[in-house]
Amino acid sequence: MESKSPLGVRDFVKYPFLDESIAYIKPRAKDYELGSFESLKHPDLFEKIKKRIIISIRKGVSPVFDNMFEDIETELLSFLISMIIVRATDNNYIISRFALAEARRSEFFLRKELKYEDGYDIIRYIFQKITNFPLEFSELQPPFLFKLNIIHYLKLTENFHNPEWKLVNRIVGNGYVFLKDREVIRLIREGSYRSIIQRITSFPPPVLSKDLQGIVEEAKKISPALKIERRISTPSQFPPCIERILDKIETGANLSHFERFFLTTYLLSIGWEIEKIVNLFSKMPDFKENITRYQVEHIAGLRGGRIKYYVPSCKLLASHGLCLSNEGCGNIKNPLRFRGKRNNEQ
Amino acid sequence: MSSNNIDFLKKCFRWYYFNYQKKIKLPNRFREREFGYKDFNGIMHRHISINTEKEFFALLLKEIPRSIYYSVSFYEYPHLPMDQKNWKGSDLVFDIDLKDLTTTCRNHHDFWFCRDCHAYGPLPAPESCLYCNSKNVQKYEWICEKCIELLKKEAVKLVDMLEMDLGINRKNIKVYFSGNVGFHISVEETIFENLTQKERIEIADYLTLRGIDLNTIKRNFSFFTEVPSLLTKRIRRLYDVIINNKIDSMDEIGVKIDPVVTIDLHRIFRMPYSLHDESGLMKREVNIEDCDPLSESVVFGDEKVEVFVYYSPSIKIMDQTYRPFKRESIVVPLYLAVYLIAKGLAIVKRKY
Numbered sequence: 001m002e003s004k005s006p007l008g009v010r011d012f013v014k015y016p017f018l019d020e021s022i023a024y025i026k027p028r029a030k031d032y033e034l035g036s037f038e039s040l041k042h043p044d045l046f047e048k049i050k051k052r053i054i055i056s057i058r059k060g061v062s063p064v065f066d067n068m069f070e071d072i073e074t075e076l077l078s079f080l081i082s083m084i085i086v087r088a089t090d091n092n093y094i095i096s097r098f099a100l101a102e103a104r105r106s107e108f109f110l111r112k113e114l115k116y117e118d119g120y121d122i123i124r125y126i127f128q129k130i131t132n133f134p135l136e137f138s139e140l141q142p143p144f145l146f147k148l149n150i151i152h153y154l155k156l157t158e159n160f161h162n163p164e165w166k167l168v169n170r171i172v173g174n175g176y177v178f179l180k181d182r183e184v185i186r187l188i189r190e191g192s193y194r195s196i197i198q199r200i201t202s203f204p205p206p207v208l209s210k211d212l213q214g215i216v217e218e219a220k221k222i223s224p225a226l227k228i229e230r231r232i233s234t235p236s237q238f239p240p241c242i243e244r245i246l247d248k249i250e251t252g253a254n255l256s257h258f259e260r261f262f263l264t265t266y267l268l269s270i271g272w273e274i275e276k277i278v279n280l281f282s283k284m285p286d287f288k289e290n291i292t293r294y295q296v297e298h299i300a301g302l303r304g305g306r307i308k309y310y311v312p313s314c315k316l317l318a319s320h321g322l323c324l325s326n327e328g329c330g331n332i333k334n335p336l337r338f339r340g341k342r343n344n345e346q
Numbered sequence: 347m348s349s350n351n352i353d354f355l356k357k358c359f360r361w362y363y364f365n366y367q368k369k370i371k372l373p374n375r376f377r378e379r380e381f382g383y384k385d386f387n388g389i390m391h392r393h394i395s396i397n398t399e400k401e402f403f404a405l406l407l408k409e410i411p412r413s414i415y416y417s418v419s420f421y422e423y424p425h426l427p428m429d430q431k432n433w434k435g436s437d438l439v440f441d442i443d444l445k446d447l448t449t450t451c452r453n454h455h456d457f458w459f460c461r462d463c464h465a466y467g468p469l470p471a472p473e474s475c476l477y478c479n480s481k482n483v484q485k486y487e488w489i490c491e492k493c494i495e496l497l498k499k500e501a502v503k504l505v506d507m508l509e510m511d512l513g514i515n516r517k518n519i520k521v522y523f524s525g526n527v528g529f530h531i532s533v534e535e536t537i538f539e540n541l542t543q544k545e546r547i548e549i550a551d552y553l554t555l556r557g558i559d560l561n562t563i564k565r566n567f568s569f570f571t572e573v574p575s576l577l578t579k580r581i582r583r584l585y586d587v588i589i590n591n592k593i594d595s596m597d598e599i600g601v602k603i604d605p606v607v608t609i610d611l612h613r614i615f616r617m618p619y620s621l622h623d624e625s626g627l628m629k630r631e632v633n634i635e636d637c638d639p640l641s642e643s644v645v646f647g648d649e650k651v652e653v654f655v656y657y658s659p660s661i662k663i664m665d666q667t668y669r670p671f672k673r674e675s676i677v678v679p680l681y682l683a684v685y686l687i688a689k690g691l692a693i694v695k696r697k698y
Binding site: 139140141142143144150151154155158163164166167168169170171172173174175176256318319320321 | 510511512513514537538540541542543544545546547548549550551552555556557558559562563565566569570574576577578581605606609
């Protein structure tokens with residue numbers, strides 16, 4: 001997979017999370033002591049850092065600055081320092097949300113690459129760099145220009161919900177999944193998202209100046225609280241399968257399509273209002289209110305086919321890997337029948 | 347089961363394990379696997395680790411298990427409780443079982459049987475015995491030649507998809523007759539070992555067609571005027587159904603595996619060449635296109651044994667078809683006696 005990089009410094013601005021972009025800017029970052037960083041001394045840099053973080057949290061996409069190619073150093077530094085500040089929040093929602101926003105920003109540039117002659121090579125190169133998985137050109141006709149090993153495909157699409165990504169709906173042959181160019185770009189976004197999170201969480205807790213700490217506080221202020229109120233009257237306790245999903249939300253993790261579906265049917269059944277459920281999903285980094293609201297209302301039977309969906313059975317949950325057997329639920333067939341653990345023993 | 351029957355079965359199993367232990371080969375990476383067995387009192391023993399072949403055979407001959415299993419997963423500490431084992435990987439396994447197939451012959455040969463008063467009758471099984479009211483009523487799946495053909499067809503389809511679609515080398519795919527009413531397929535020593543449970547669900551869904559979205563597939567097919575030759579049978583069949591509107595039912599395309607087996611990383615699997623507790627037949631590797639499991643898996647001889655059979659539908663075993671037995675004493679070859687006794691449908695007439 002080692003090949004000479006086709007990327008130049010302008011590409012580092014577009015894809016600042018690549019190893020080579022970081023390697024380029026890192027030596028220059030030494031001149032900035034974050035513990036005594038003053039916004040007045042570096043107004044442009046401070047402005048960019050602040051916008052990168054705050055706009056990312058508010059809108060879910062990191063901003064593209066008009067002057068990004070004019071001062072490449074400031075541009076790249078703003079990404080690097082933003083990551084360190086995000087680390088300082090110690091908040092999984094902010095970390096995921098920021099990583100996703102930066103990955104989405106780059107997705108915009110990747111789409112543009114397709115217009116150029118060497119676009120496919122660039123995309124393939126970036127894909128391999130960011131995922132560490134080889135991507136091959138396919139033998140099929142366009143638009144199925146690429147193919148990816150099934151195992152690598154499954155690892156990358158693990159958190160995707162749209163049915164078009166399910167393996168059962170893909171063109172598969174000889175151990176490969178065939179991909180369109182735009183799909184490869186979507187996978188790069190996923191790879192970038194993961195790699196940014198990994199990079200952020202690998203930083204030690206930083207010491208920040210008052211000005212930079214101000215950004216940390218603001219970021220926290222505009223983020224939803226992740227803690228979920230779990231005291232409910234009926235039933236007395238959530239079943240372990242639901243508890244585990246709530247745990248995942250609290251750590252800022254993404255949920256699979258089926259997990260979301262199951263959680264929604266369950267919460268509706270125990271009488272949660274649609275508003276309250278939408279509010280719960282707003283804790284997830286990829287939250288989009290209109291889509292979530294539609295889906296929750298759909299499951300409640302208020303939209304689309306007007307069918308109210310029932311809570312899946314324990315057996316079905318098991319076949320989706322969501323049943324934690326051995327958790328002492330007793331001999332129940334549906335999570336709704338769960339009446340608290342070890343009640344009999346008390 | 348009566349103590350006479352238990353003694354009889356245990357004697358037979360002991361004879362097999364003493365004389366044919368060399369047939370049993372430990373699985374690859376056996377030191378990293380959990381072993382488990384069920385004894386003749388019906389007690390399950392788990393979380394056993396095995397370090398040498400000698401240790402394994404000592405256990406086998408000392409305990410004479412009614413069933414013996416190994417984990418499909420490898421662990422750092424196979425002997426510790428589940429949450430401390432430290433998972434390292436798992437074979438990719440599939441179970442094709444009669445219960446998951448739609449067969450018409452089932453109506454002819456499946457039945458219920460009361461464990462208490464030994465009454466029986468055609469399905470559907472009653473909640474409690476029609477004669478003695480006992481709740482101890484069991485549903486029996488019987489296996490006939492048609493069933494075996496259908497099971498084989500599914501197994502062939504599965505192996506084809508594993509090879510052609512998933513790109514798994516045939517030499518890494520092992521097909522076993524389970525010893526009772528199904529086939530086990532195991533993919534060993536491939537990169538699929540590292541798949542997480544979630545990823546295994548995707549593989550299972552791919553094979554069973556669960557979650558298939560015809561519109562999505564149709565959109566993808568719209569780029570083809572015909573299916574490119576390098577693509578698989580599965581895609582060609584889907585194309586025929588979706589684009590050419592050929593009435594080839596979707597049922598023919600998916601494979602009827604039990605998805606829970608494939609995604610369960612804690613599963614233990616019967617040891618190949620060990621005996622199945624419900625039939626006395628051995629689980630063994632077969633050549634799927636051309637096998638006769640109800641002959642190849644027989645390990646006992648044809649010495650004559652007198653048994654009393656409560657009920658048994660017709661069965662073809664060792665190439666010989668036996669008529670149904672209904673509440674009668676009869677002299678049968680040892681392998682059939684073991685089969686019926688293991689199923690709980692007969693008792694041995696005198697101490698053997």
